[in-house]
Amino acid sequence: MAEAAAVNGKSTAAKLGRREEGNMLGVSRTSRYIAHAVLILGVLIVAFPIYYTFVASTHSLQTILRPPLPLLPGDRFFENYYQTLFGGVGRIGGVPASTLLFNTLVMALGIAIGKIAISVLSAFAIVFFRFPGRMVFFWIIFITLMLPVEVRILPTYKVMVDLGLIDTYAGLILPLIASATATLLFRQFFLTIPGELIEAARVDGAGPWRFFKDILMPLSKTNIAALFVIMFIYGWTQYLWPLLVTNSNSMNTIVIALRKMISFADADTQWHLVMVTAVLAMLPPILVVLFMQRWFVKGLVETEK
Amino acid sequence: MSPRVVFPNKILPYALLLPQLVIVGIFFYWPASQALYQSVLREDPFGLRTTFVGMRNFQRVLADPNYLNAVENTAIFSIAVAFFAMSIALLLAVMADKIIKGKGIYRTMLIWPYAIAPAIAGMVWLFMFNPAMGTFAFMLRSAGYAWDPLLKGDQAMILVIAAAAWKQISYNFLFFVAGLQAIPKTLIEAAAIDGAGETKRFWTIIFPLLAPTTFFLLVINTTYAFFDTFGIIHAVTGGGPGKSTETLVYKVYHDGFVNLILGDSAAQSVILMVIVIVLTAIQFRYVEKKVHYG
Structure with missing residues (x-):
């Protein structure tokens, strides 16, 4: 917020030609780029743990136990999901x-x-x-x-x-x-x-x-x-x-x-x-x-x- | 409110109310009255004799250092969760209000955690940050930082706060976006024409006008941090290490189901009930002011 406005210090209403639906006066192009950057960072923070859980679910146990975990999915997708869905997991009494x-x-x-x-x-x-x-x-x-x-x-x-x-x-x-x-x-x-x-x-x-x-x-x-x-x-x-x-x-x-x-x-x-x-x-x-x-x-x- | 037009039936309304009243009676009023009753009783360790002790359970609970520790933990936890979940959400909502293209995509990408169980949020964060094989724990330690939330109380607290706040960002984001949309654009444009920059417009116009939303969210986030985060604490730290992440709700559970001190647990329940009633009363005053019945 603060840095967005600092960059945008000079912007005045008169400079803004473009006015589109839902857009307000006085938001410069620069601060809009910064807004996108902040939002992308926010999406990364919010979505990354979910993505990473998915990535982990496609690797073998050995890969997971040796950090750091790769950022891309592995090749165990079908094996792992099949075993969990229908095979049952030991610690919870073999319930699939x-x-x-x-x-x-x-x-x-x-x-x-x-x-x-x-x-x-x-x-x-x-x-x-x-x-x-x-x-x-x-x-x-x-x-x-x-x-x-x-x-x-x-x-x-x-x-x-x-x-x-x-x-x-x-x-x-x-x-x-x-x-x-x-x-x-x-x-x-x-x-x-x-x-x-x-x-x-x-x-x-x-x-x-x-x-x-x-x-x-x-x-x-x-x-x-x-x-x-x-x-x-x-x-x-x-x-x-x-x-x-x-x-x-x-x-x-x-x-x-x-x-x-x-x-x-x-x-x-x-x-x-x-x-x-x-x-x-x-x-x-x-x-x-x-x-x-x-x-x-x-x-x-x-x-x- | 004008006098409503109604149906003249005399018996039907009772039949309509019956299902809810039965369920509320059996699963709410009966247990709640039991909690009140239990809170003034004391059972001996074998459950053979029960004696009336009046307010003594409350006195003992309130004098118990472990309870005061739980009060302190709950306060730190709730304030931190509400602060981080709300300020990050507000920042994102203000940014989303500025952009033109892609609003829908950002919203879609940001609301996921709302659907995730707090306990799972906690376990996912623990997976990333656990000292044995967590990738981020590995990175922290490679950077020379002694990270072990399973042994260090303050780090355990940071971990559960992060997970709890992370999960709540989506909810707050949706409300702040709605709150921002409700602010008349003419006000902001007038300020812009008068030469107010974006920071100034935010603090002098947008932030004060968002106050009702912020206040509402403050109550909701406090309630969330008090109660819904039980799953995070139970799944991630189990109140530990030591008792450094034991919150009030966790202690009610732990004393009642693990230690089996029924009187103390019931007295703690009653104290919690009072806290919730106060929070709800504040919230309802706000709701009553905002809603206009037709």
């Missing part, structure tokens, strides 16, 4: 990564779909109906916003044991959808829907369900898509909860399994397979974010403000 990916997928989808489903329904009730206790229920749900699962781990774990939910998908999913974020977002959005729409629907003889199905859901499509991406990533990247609630190796999520594969105490960590697992664990959420970028960015920035 495909099982881990499936577990994580179930968890992420369960959290995303489950949270959206219960939240849409309760926001619908709170915004479009008047009934005794409405505000009490709203506050009961709202307060849950304040306490992330990290804060109440031990008692929640006890509930899981009592209900027999250890090592089950329900145990992985249910406690993480017990929060108010999505309900509040839908409530906010529903409140912006004009009353005339409901009036019109009622004049036409539509009941609450018709209104919900034919008017409310189509209007909420963008919000649901954005929230789906955010919740999917939230579910996929969970750590503390799956760590506690899964004991058996075949129920682990891929993030937890990755942690179990690494040991610095003894030398037999199979780093090439660890790196493959890391790439496999990063890839699905990255793809979701990249492909749904437009919705996700809009949803993230608009809903969280």
Whole structure:
């Protein structure tokens, strides 16, 4: 910033002939080049660790153990990925990564779909109906916003044991959808829907369900898509909860399994397979974010403000 | 807000609320009340007798040097993560606001880490910087620097801060870009015509107008550093070496699940709850001011 402006000290508005869409006055060509340079440096910092993980996943264990690691991918891509996906890795009980990916997928989808489903329904009730206790229920749900699962781990774990939910998908999913974020977002959005729409629907003889199905859901499509991406990533990247609630190796999520594969105490960590697992664990959420970028960015920035 | 048009149904709304209330009741209110209850009890080491001890768990926790150490670690960690993640993101966002071509490409390249689990971010950084075979550790040592985050507490802290801040840059970047776009261009052009250079325009116009975004991100980043980074600490350092990277959330976990001191762990949970409630209250005041209900 500072050096950009120092170089740009002389630039005045009058010097700038070119004005394009989104460009502002008073940004000289030099400072624009510097901006590109800074951004490229930023991209390198942000993307390099991910790239390097991929590079490591294509080398043999021997290459990895002799630093520095080459900057270009090696020739073990197929071998390493095949062994991890279908062969199983010793330290985590021989569970193949495909099982881990499936577990994580179930968890992420369960959290995303489950949270959206219960939240849409309760926001619908709170915004479009008047009934005794409405505000009490709203506050009961709202307060849950304040306490992330990290804060109440031990008692929640006890509930899981009592209900027999250890090592089950329900145990992985249910406690993480017990929060108010999505309900509040839908409530906010529903409140912006004009009353005339409901009036019109009622004049036409539509009941609450018709209104919900034919008017409310189509209007909420963008919000649901954005929230789906955010919740999917939230579910996929969970750590503390799956760590506690899964004991058996075949129920682990891929993030937890990755942690179990690494040991610095003894030398037999199979780093090439660890790196493959890391790439496999990063890839699905990255793809979701990249492909749904437009919705996700809009949803993230608009809903969280 | 004008009085809303509503459906006259009397039973349906309860049925609609039921799924969420059941889940919230079983998985939120029940455990949260247990935490409150546990925090005033003390179990003997064999779990045979439980006695009511009032505030004594809290007193002991707050007087425990290990707890104070965790408070200090959490403060250093959170401030450093928020500072680096936000200032790097702001720099990149300001740069992205200046350029004309390639904005979309840069954004795409910069949002990747948002999708990565904090624990994986930590493990990737540890892979690059671990003393046994990390390439960067190798380079640091070739340069004559005694780098060993597995043995030296301050270096371990630097490593987890770097990983945690790195992961959060994308999120902050997206919000700063949105915040910058919301600043009226006419203001900046007026200042440019008056002869204000880019640095001056940034500090006198852009930065103050970004304050709501910055403040919002400050709360979000603090919450992130407090809670979401458990995975980084657990996966990379396990609170060590010594207790040099043990944060508050890590200590709740460690005392509750590893050391099995339930009363202390519950008391720590309650203290954390208070911290979160304060953070949420600050955040919600801000949100209420910003959002206009139709």
